Amino acid sequence: MLKIQNLSVYYGDREVLKNIGLEVKSGEVVALIGPNGAGKSTLIRAVSGVIPIRRGQIRVNGTDLTTLAPIQRARHISVVPQAVSLPPAFTVWETVLLGRTPYLNFLGQTSSRDEELTRRSLEQVDVLHLAESRMNEISGGEQQRVLLARALAQDTPILIMDEPTAHLDLRHQLDLLKLISKQAREKNLTVMIALHDLNLASLFADRIAIIEGGQLCMAGSPKETLTTEILRSVYKVPVHVIQHPESHVPLILPGLGD
Amino acid sequence: MFTCLPVYIHPMRRAPHLSSFLFLLLAIVLSIAIGSVFISPVEMWASLTGNGQEITDSILWKIRLPRTVLVALTGAALGISGASYQGLFRNPLADPYLIGVASGAGLGAVIAMSIQWPYSFWGLMAIPLAAFAMGLLTVLVVYAIARIGHTVPTTNLILAGVAISSFATSLTSFLMLRSSDEVRRALGWLLGGSIQAGWLSVLAVLPFLTVGIAVLLVSGHALNLLQFGDDQAQQLGLHVTRTRTIILVAASLVTAAAVSFSGIIGFIGLIVPHVIRLWLGADYRRLLPLSLIGGAVALLIADVLARVVLAPQEIPVGIITALAGAPFFLWVLRRSKNQGFW
Ligand SMILES: Nc1ncnc2c1ncn2[C@@H]1O[C@H](COP(=O)(O)OP(=O)(O)O)[C@@H](O)[C@H]1O
Ligand SMILES: [Mg+2]
Numbered sequence: 038m039l040k041i042q043n044l045s046v047y048y049g050d051r052e053v054l055k056n057i058g059l060e061v062k063s064g065e066v067v068a069l070i071g072p073n074g075a076g077k078s079t080l081i082r083a084v085s086g087v088i089p090i091r092r093g094q095i096r097v098n099g100t101d102l103t104t105l106a107p108i109q110r111a112r113h114i115s116v117v118p119q120a121v122s123l124p125p126a127f128t129v130w131e132t133v134l135l136g137r138t139p140y141l142n143f144l145g146q147t148s149s150r151d152e153e154l155t156r157r158s159l160e161q162v163d164v165l166h167l168a169e170s171r172m173n174e175i176s177g178g179e180q181q182r183v184l185l186a187r188a189l190a191q192d193t194p195i196l197i198m199d200e201p202t203a204h205l206d207l208r209h210q211l212d213l214l215k216l217i218s219k220q221a222r223e224k225n226l227t228v229m230i231a232l233h234d235l236n237l238a239s240l241f242a243d244r245i246a247i248i249e250g251g252q253l254c255m256a257g258s259p260k261e262t263l264t265t266e267i268l269r270s271v272y273k274v275p276v277h278v279i280q281h282p283e284s285h286v287p288l289i290l291p292g293l294g295d
Numbered sequence: 296m297f298t299c300l301p302v303y304i305h306p307m308r309r310a311p312h313l314s315s316f317l318f319l320l321l322a323i324v325l326s327i328a329i330g331s332v333f334i335s336p337v338e339m340w341a342s343l344t345g346n347g348q349e350i351t352d353s354i355l356w357k358i359r360l361p362r363t364v365l366v367a368l369t370g371a372a373l374g375i376s377g378a379s380y381q382g383l384f385r386n387p388l389a390d391p392y393l394i395g396v397a398s399g400a401g402l403g404a405v406i407a408m409s410i411q412w413p414y415s416f417w418g419l420m421a422i423p424l425a426a427f428a429m430g431l432l433t434v435l436v437v438y439a440i441a442r443i444g445h446t447v448p449t450t451n452l453i454l455a456g457v458a459i460s461s462f463a464t465s466l467t468s469f470l471m472l473r474s475s476d477e478v479r480r481a482l483g484w485l486l487g488g489s490i491q492a493g494w495l496s497v498l499a500v501l502p503f504l505t506v507g508i509a510v511l512l513v514s515g516h517a518l519n520l521l522q523f524g525d526d527q528a529q530q531l532g533l534h535v536t537r538t539r540t541i542i543l544v545a546a547s548l549v550t551a552a553a554v555s556f557s558g559i560i561g562f563i564g565l566i567v568p569h570v571i572r573l574w575l576g577a578d579y580r581r582l583l584p585l586s587l588i589g590g591a592v593a594l595l596i597a598d599v600l601a602r603v604v605l606a607p608q609e610i611p612v613g614i615i616t617a618l619a620g621a622p623f624f625l626w627v628l629r630r631s632k633n634q635g636f637w
């Protein structure tokens with residue numbers, strides 16, 4: 038369980054996150070949505086410990102994460118970063134094997150168990166066949182899945198992702214999110230995903246947290262949060278909300294204006 | 296079930312350490328053999344086992360061997376520190392010479408020399424220490440100028456390196472011109488030519504090299520992580536700032552020790568890691584030890600060439616490495632711009 042309380046984060050003098058409070062239970066998938074620049078990535082960076090927090094607490098099953106060394110923190114939380122430039126000369130296999138770092142000594146010596154977990158993670162996200170390819174030889178979508186494989190190899194109770202579907206085609210978007218929600222249920226993972234696509238968030242998240250201007254506006258089920266009024270006020274555009282024909286969750290259509 | 300594991304083992308790649316050791320052995324034999332008097336491998340063996348002729352013994356033990364050892368240590372130092380700087384800056388063109396550390400360390404060494412130059416062990420130890428202090432200062436200044444966030448774009452790095460190293464070189468020349476009796480020796484030294492070979496010099500650099508190289512040799516995994524950027528490295532469990540600092544200090548220590556007694560020798564730290572990267576891929580756990588050995592091989596061969604090209608006259612080894620290195624640098628620059636592959 039991930040529990041964020043009164044979290045404030047500054048970039049220089051600017052308060053980019055204001056008093057965020059959010060709880061994600063084990064086995065639960067929470068989607069972070071909100072306009073560009075709202076602070077989703079900043080929240081993810083703060084929770085994963087790469088930027089300092091000014092106030093507040095981040096707890097995992099009662100442990101205060103801010104007091105932990107990076108290696109201990111990395112045994113609690115794995116992160117799939119937003120599409121980034123990756124070192125081109127590393128192979129997919131080498132990249133995913135690095136997910137085992139929190140359990141290795143400083144020389145990075147891996148055991149056969151580490152290799153087995155790495156292979157299984159590659160298989161789960163359907164990139165085992167690319168194991169020997171270099172990172173600059175595969176597509177953006179494949180890179181994104183490799184980063185998910187690395188996070189799975191890290192084998193942590195909490196998984197955080199920053200727009201993991203950005204470069205994926207429709208099938209791989211669905212595959213990835215299905216895999217995530219399956220993992221969340223089976224392994225009792227705590228999952229937090231920043232998503233741009235409101236419909237995917239609606240389909241796959243148990244709860245949705247809306248962030249705007251560095252503040253958490255509201256958090257709740259897709260039905261509670263994805264309403265015409267709320268979305269219009271957050272995104273400043275007219276929208277229509279209809280029902281998904283199979284799962285009955287809300288679907289969002291952009292309106293054409295007044 | 297691991298028989299189908301996709302871990303590549305190319306035959307050429309299976310024994311990289313063994314083959315590089317063979318190259319090293321060959322380079323050492325060449326370096327001992329070649330000079331104004333040729334020492335054949337048979338004579339060499341006789342002298343080393345204590346059955347040689349007096350003249351051969353004296354040339355081998357007093358001249359060739361200390362020089363060979365010092366050149367090998369210098370090359371090894373430049374190779375491994377080059378690879379480390381490249382990893383730290385995430386830039387394939389970082390080289391102790393190009394980023395100005397070598398010139399900074401050179402300035403430090405000349406300052407120490409102009410204060411006192413008694414040929415004693417402790418007098419000699421002051422030189423690498425001063426070189427280390429100035430080298431570290433230089434790299435910090437270059438980094439502070441060149442960086443944007445945590446990345447260091449090539450253009451910024453090279454421009455800052457060139458500016459700072461010109462500055463350091465001018466100060467060095469100024470100091471050398473003032474202490475006129477040392478001018479000739481120091482000038483040759485600066486060009487990386489008249490390597491101050493003697494067992495005392497070897498002894499004086501050894502502690503610095505041992506510590507620095509030991510640290511760098513175990514930093515391969517950390518450098519692998521740093522290639523993914525500071526955020527990801529930390530999310531994977533690396534203490535980023537601490538690790539960066541340790542590696543930076545160790546690489547500068549190693550560079551400074553090399554510069555202290557061999558002068559400023561460019562491009563070894565650029566060429567060697569690059570060739571190894573092309574051969575064996577990006578894994579720093581292999582790249583670092585092989586750059587160490589490869590650096591020794593490369594500089595030994597350059598030093599042999601420096602002795603034979605204009606024999607009996609000797610030319611500064613820095614000229615040889617620059618002749619080979621500058622075109623190589625331009626090739627890498629083009630390549631890294633074209634495909635971002637390194
Ligand atoms: N490294 C940084 N330094 C300063 N400001 C930043 C930095 N990263 C992001 N910001 C600012 O913080 C705010 C939140 O950004 P971010 O968390 O990336 O938004 P989101 O991921 O929701 O699009 C934005 O206004 C952005 O300009
Ligand atoms: Mg973002």
